[in-house]
Amino acid sequence: MNEPIVTLPNIADGEDKSSILGNRIRKNYRHIRKWAKRTHTNCFRIYDREIPQYPLTIDFYDGRFCVHYFSRTREKEDLPLELQEETTRVLSKIFAIHPDEIFWKMRAKHKETRQYEKEDDSREFFNVLEYGVKFRINLIDYLDTGLFLDHRETRQLVAKAAQGKRLLNLFAYTCSFSVQAAAAGASFTKSVDMSNTYTAWGEKNFLLNRLSLKNNPVVRADCLKFLDQEMRAGERYDIIVIDPPTISRSKKMDQLFDVQVDYVYLISKSLNLLFPEGVIYFSTNSRKFVFDESCFPACKILEVSSKTLPLDFHDPKIHRCWKIVKTA
Secondary structure, rough: OOOOOOOOOOOOOOOOOOOHHHHHHHHHHHHHHHHHOOOOOEEEEEEEEOOOOOEEEEEOOOOEEEEEEEEOOOOOOOHHHHHHHHHHHHHHHHOOHHHEEEEEEEEOOOOOOOOOOOOOOOOOEEEEEOEEEEEEOOOOOOOOOOOOHHHHHHHHHHHHOOOEEEEEOOOOOOOOHHHHHHHOOOEEEEEOOOHHHHHHHHHHHHHHOOOOOOOOOEEEEEEHHHHHHHOOOOOOOOEEEEEEOOEEEOOOOOOOHHHHHHHHOOOOOOOEEEEEEEEEEEEEOOOOOOOOOHHOOOOOEOOOHHHHHHHHHHHOOOOOEEEEOOOO
16 A cells, blocks of 8 residues: 655745744744654644743644634633734745635633534535545634544554454544554444534545445444443444543533543443453543542553653643553
């Protein structure tokens, strides 16, 4: 199989003394560009809130840019015009792009819930590469883009472990964990999410990579109820990925989901579906989350958060991740 060719823009040499933001973006981009070409990846972060007066993250998606502005309040506020103009000017100059290739998003302070709500209806999708695997991206219609870049290395960790094995992906969103695992040689994957929109998106990600939906089914279901259904059906897996939202108030669920309250129940139910020596990869973006290992005495537990932080992310608390091995 021929590896896809990744083309990344060159940027001009020299520094711009008028913009510390521009200088930081140049430095970050040069640092990651060689790695990105070598790994056949054209979506990554080029700025991660490193300078206090620029409370932004800037992500590169194959020549397009997604800029998140982080509000200093708990509610969305108007984007500071001066900040937007400077950032647009800097990106346009460095990468020789039109401002239309820059897409702005707003995030409220300390709002930990993953926000999948619709913001527009452009239906404008394009494809990017992550370690040679294709994913559909939408920078307009939703606050999130269809691919959580902070879990790039987590997906690689899972994909390498899943070769020749059966994998269950809970709270699958657009199925990126499952797609990477299937592309790496997993014998079977099953992806579960509540959303019709994201299960359909996930199916398209599989088909985009010529991966059979027969061997990689995508199921729309309440994950907690689904675990009971799988238990009754006698299904078993080698690996289960659990990457839930911090809080979910979905109308499709019977009750509020809170990861801190529900994680013990969720992991315990999942352990019932594992083969002996099977593994759960559990991850959360909650900064306040406390994991009590004593709740799982029949498991070997290792926090692997440091191994899953990509080189382009500078916040070590962007997510936390545990490897939970069923030993009895």
